[in-house]
Amino acid sequence: MCSDDLSPSLRRHVDGAFARPHILTAVSAFAAGLPAGSRVLDAGAGAAPFRELFGAARCHYTTSDWANSVHPEARVADVVAPIDELPLADGSFDAVLCTEVLEHVEDPPAALRELRRVLVPGGAVLITVPFVGELHEEPYDFFRFTPHSLRSLLLAAGFERVAVDPLGGAFTVGAHLTRNWVTLTGGAGPVARVVAPVLWRLGPVVAALDRFDRRRILTAGYAVRATAAGPAAGRPV
DSSP, X not given: OOGGGSOHHHHHHHHTSTTHHHHHHHHHHHHHTSOTTOEEEEETOTTOTTHHHHHHTTOEEEEEEOTTOSSGGGGGSSEESOTTSOOOOTTOEEEEEEESOGGGOSOHHHHHHHHHHTEEEEEEEEXXXXXXXXXXXXXXXXXXXXXXXXXXXXXXXTEEEEEEEESSOHHHHHHHHHHTXXXXXXXXXXXXXXXXXXXXXXXXXXXXXXXXXXXOOSOSEEEEEEEEOSOOOOOOO
């Protein structure tokens, strides 16, 4: 989907953090690659900012979230339940999207096994997680993940063909730190009032330098694509 085609609400969401354009790219490609009519679960959907991408792909889109979410929209999700205890039948979906959720789950292996359970064999999952980022949605902020831990966790949960890609490089991280200096540090007073607007404008300039980062070993987060392996161990629902 071209950026010009985004709704105002999705554009505002994407513009809210420097990692989000990278997340948008990953989710757009994921949605575009699904066959029409695919049943998609957006697990931990919150305000469901990416809903329109799956509508454009002509998918059957379902949201889930839990009652303790900071997003008011979570209380009116299609399914209100913890991500590791979804009241859904085995193999209910052809694809699962799970963006910026896994760090908030106390038992990530259990959550991943549950996402595998509700997928048909061969179903696709896209997961994004932060790597460098401030504490948020406390007290429900438990983990940060490396590419190696993500591969290990997904393979153990019954996924295969796991591919992990960074969400930007070191300059994406630097742009976030630059723009949000006052919020991140609790800076206040006349110096902060003068410096903060300057740093805010510098953020996009710093992010543009990401093209010079070839290693991508310091990143804002990761996007993980994987496929559900053979039959998952079911559980009563």
